[in-house]
Amino acid sequence: MKWKAAIFLMIMLVITPVTTLATHHTSSIEKLDQISDEALQLVKSSRYEEAKKLLEYFSDQFLLYTMENHSFSIDETRIVTLAHNEAVEAMSNGTMNHEERINRVTKFRLAIDAITSSNQPLWTGMEGPIMSVFAEVKEAALKGENESFHSQLNSFLSLYEMIYPSMKLNAPVQTVQKIDARIQFIDEYRPQILSDQTSQIELEALEQDLRDLFDQTSEDEADPSLWWVIITTGSIIIVTLSYVGWKKYKGEKEKEREKKRM
Structure with missing residues (x-):
């Protein structure tokens, strides 16, 4: 019986430091x-x-x-x-x-x-707001609604910028670079996107790239205890997007008017 007790004690001496270290590691991350x-x-x-x-x-x-x-x-x-x-x-x-x-x-x-996080990252919960705003961007472009297009695109860019660091941390480099290139093209050539149906193909391609991005990073279910964070953050974004996009658009128009006066 003594040798069994000795073996048990040795196992506990080996396991305990490892367990303590793991607990410390987890609590530090959680902190x-x-x-x-x-x-x-x-x-x-x-x-x-x-x-x-x-x-x-x-x-x-x-x-x-x-x-x-x-x-x-x-x-x-x-x-x-x-x-x-x-x-x-x-x-x-x-x-x-x-x-x-x-x-x-x-x-x-x-x-x-x-x-x-060891679960699905929170930024993937932004798929709804992102795709919803981008749908407005595409609809405005197809209808040739200039003011709405600029406003909605600015809103989309604000939201994209918000998740960009998280994307770079979790998504493949090639995926992020591909999406980045399409967004930069659309932003830089806004008038062309509005007037040229061929250029509007870029909108369709970007929409598919975004869907692929979220599909790649959303294979696992998120921890239910984290969904309240996703919902709360998403609600704030939806409320502020239109305001931020519209304000930025009006600011750009004001700068253009000031340049013309000079």
Whole structure:
């Protein structure tokens, strides 16, 4: 019986440190994710100073985690750092409106989830809003509705920018580059897209590329406990997209009028 007890003790001595390390690793990852979510909730409530302090605290914890675990690649660290810097800047910019602050911190929140979640990443839950807005872009182009096309395209670009860091973290490089190239073409040659049916084929191609993207990254079901985050974030985006897109369009038209006066 003594030898059985000795073997059991040896097994426990070997397993316990590993288990403790795994628990510490998991809790540290979850802590980073939790901080990013809490920061987003503070921004939604317009508590910008508190959100800024929490984002600065995140920076310290992220640095500590990466030094201890070395589990993030250089690209992952760079992408997260850029998204984090944008979020902090949004909290310090007194001229930035509430909707844009939410967008910046949402971008950061989704990026953190993309590298910490073991389930389906939250950004894939944005498929509905993205495809819905893009359908409006395509419809406006096909009908030749100039003002609506520019407004809806700006809305789509705002939403695309929000999930872009997360895409780069989770999707194949070739897929992201392909979508990027199509979006840049459509944005740069807006008048041509509106007037040329051949160029409008790019809209169809981009729509299919976007569907392929979400299909590739949505094979597993998301954790049910995370769906409230997807729904909440998606609702905010849907409400603010039209406002942001319209404001950007009006700003561009005003700049054009000022140039003509000069």
